[in-house]
Amino acid sequence: MATPTAATPTATTPTATAARGDAADDAQSQASSADHINDKAAGPPLTKRQKIRRHCGRFWLWYLVATIIFLAIFLPILFKVIIPAIVQAIINGQDLPIQGGRLDCISESQVKIAINTLLSTPLPARIDNLTLNLYNKETSPYAPFANITIAGQKIKGDTKITVPSQLVIVQNEPELTTWFGKVIDSEKVDVSVKGRPTVFLGKLRSDVKLDKTLSMPGLKRFAGWGIKELKMMLPPDKNGNNIKGTINVPNTSVLTLNFGNITFDLSSGKVRLGQIIVYNLFLNVGSSNTLNFDGKLDLPHLVKNVGPVLRSQTEALNRGQVELNFTGTTVVANGQKIPYIENVLNKRQLTTSMSVITLLSDVASSLLGGGSASIVDVLGEVVGNKTFLQHVMDHYGDTQMAKNLTESSFTKRAPDPKDAIMWNMLKMGLAMKLNQGK
Structure with a gap:
C-alpha cells in the first residue's frame, strides 16, 4: 500500500513577482489612457438652453399635465372674471355726454x-x-x-x-x-x-x-324771454282776443323742445291783467325763437286796479320799463293736455321787462296804424293818471334810448288835424270800452 505524499508549497520566485508588478502597471496605464480619451470625447459643457431642452425632453409629460391643470383653472377666471372686469372698467369710465x-x-x-x-x-x-x-x-x-x-x-x-x-x-x-x-x-x-x-x-x-x-x-327759466311786439285789437276779434304779438323764447339747452300750445296768465304784481296763448312752442337750440301769441287783456280790471299795478311797477318804471309776469296754466299738444309740463309751469312765474316807450308805441301804432300824436295824452286821460305817465316819460328821457328821441315826438300833438281827430276817437273808444265793464 502506497503511502500519500505530502504537498510541498510552490516557491515564488523573484522573476514571477516582477512579472505580476509589470502587468499591474500596464493595466493602470491603460485605464489612465482610456479616461483621457473619454474626457476628450465629452466636448464643451452644455448651455442653459441645451440643459433646459434636455430637461424638458426628459419631463415633458409632467409639464403637459401641469399646463392642462393650470389652463383648466385660469381660463374660466380669465373669461368670467378678468375680461368682464376690464369691460366694466371701460363702461364706468364713459362720460356719455349729451351732445x-x-x-x-x-x-x-x-x-x-x-x-x-x-x-x-x-x-x-x-x-x-x-x-x-x-x-x-x-x-x-x-x-x-x-x-x-x-x-x-x-x-x-x-x-x-x-x-x-x-x-x-x-x-x-x-x-x-x-x-x-x-x-x-x-x-x-x-x-x-x-x-x-x-x-x-x-x-x-x-x-x-x-x-x-x-x-x-x-333752460335757466328761459333767461332772455321777452315780448318783442305787442298790438291791441279794438274791437276784439271773434274769439274775444284784444291783444296779439310776438314773443322771444330762448333755448339754452342742447335739446330741441316741442311743448305745443301754452296758455299763460298775465299779471303785474298780484293783479291779474289777462291771459295769452303762445302757439306751437317749438324751441330750436339757441337764443332766438320768435313765436306768435294772442290773448285777452282785461282792461276794466286793469283800470279798477291801476293803483296796485302802478305800485308794483315802481322799480321797473324807474328803469324806464314795465315788468310783466307769466304763469303757465294750460299746456296742450295734439289736442291733449300735457300734465308733466303743465304742472311745472303752474308753479313757476316767468318775468319779462319791456321798454315803456316800446310798449306805448306798439299799442298806439296798432290802434291807429302809426302817427305821431301824444301817447301820454291819450292813455293818461283814459286811465286817469296823465301826470304819472308824463313823469315816466320824463324819467325815461334820461336813458340812452331816449337820447335819440325828441321830447316833442312823445308829448306834443302833431299839427295834422287828421291825427288829432284819430287820437280823440281813440280816447272816446277806450273810455267807452272800459265803461262797459263797470
Whole structure:
C-alpha cells in the first residue's frame, strides 16, 4: 500500500513577482489612457438652453399635465372674471355726454325722445341692443320715469351714438314732472341712466352694468324771454282776443323742445291783467325763437286796479320799463293736455321787462296804424293818471334810448288835424270800452 505524499508549497520566485508588478502597471496605464480619451470625447459643457431642452425632453409629460391643470383653472377666471372686469372698467369710465337731441310732448302718457351721445373705447367692440332707464338719482327707491333703446352697433375709438326719435311711454309722471322742473329751472341739469349692456370683444361676451349720471345745460327759466311786439285789437276779434304779438323764447339747452300750445296768465304784481296763448312752442337750440301769441287783456280790471299795478311797477318804471309776469296754466299738444309740463309751469312765474316807450308805441301804432300824436295824452286821460305817465316819460328821457328821441315826438300833438281827430276817437273808444265793464 502506497503511502500519500505530502504537498510541498510552490516557491515564488523573484522573476514571477516582477512579472505580476509589470502587468499591474500596464493595466493602470491603460485605464489612465482610456479616461483621457473619454474626457476628450465629452466636448464643451452644455448651455442653459441645451440643459433646459434636455430637461424638458426628459419631463415633458409632467409639464403637459401641469399646463392642462393650470389652463383648466385660469381660463374660466380669465373669461368670467378678468375680461368682464376690464369691460366694466371701460363702461364706468364713459362720460356719455349729451351732445344734442330732441324732445316732443305727444300726449299725457307719451313723449318722443332723440339723443346724440359719444362712446370712447380703447378696443374695438360691439354692443347688442341696449335699453336705458331714465331716472332721478335723488329719488329713493329707484323709480325710472321712461326708457330709451340704443340699437346694437360696432364701437371703435370715439364713436358717435345716435338714438333716433322714438316714442316713449311715461312710466312715472311725478318723476318726469320733477325732472322737467329741473330742466326749466337749472343752468345745468342731470339725468341718470341705468341698463345692462352686452359687450362683445371679438367672440368674447361680457354682460356688464351701466349706471351713470349725465349732465346737460338747462333752460335757466328761459333767461332772455321777452315780448318783442305787442298790438291791441279794438274791437276784439271773434274769439274775444284784444291783444296779439310776438314773443322771444330762448333755448339754452342742447335739446330741441316741442311743448305745443301754452296758455299763460298775465299779471303785474298780484293783479291779474289777462291771459295769452303762445302757439306751437317749438324751441330750436339757441337764443332766438320768435313765436306768435294772442290773448285777452282785461282792461276794466286793469283800470279798477291801476293803483296796485302802478305800485308794483315802481322799480321797473324807474328803469324806464314795465315788468310783466307769466304763469303757465294750460299746456296742450295734439289736442291733449300735457300734465308733466303743465304742472311745472303752474308753479313757476316767468318775468319779462319791456321798454315803456316800446310798449306805448306798439299799442298806439296798432290802434291807429302809426302817427305821431301824444301817447301820454291819450292813455293818461283814459286811465286817469296823465301826470304819472308824463313823469315816466320824463324819467325815461334820461336813458340812452331816449337820447335819440325828441321830447316833442312823445308829448306834443302833431299839427295834422287828421291825427288829432284819430287820437280823440281813440280816447272816446277806450273810455267807452272800459265803461262797459263797470
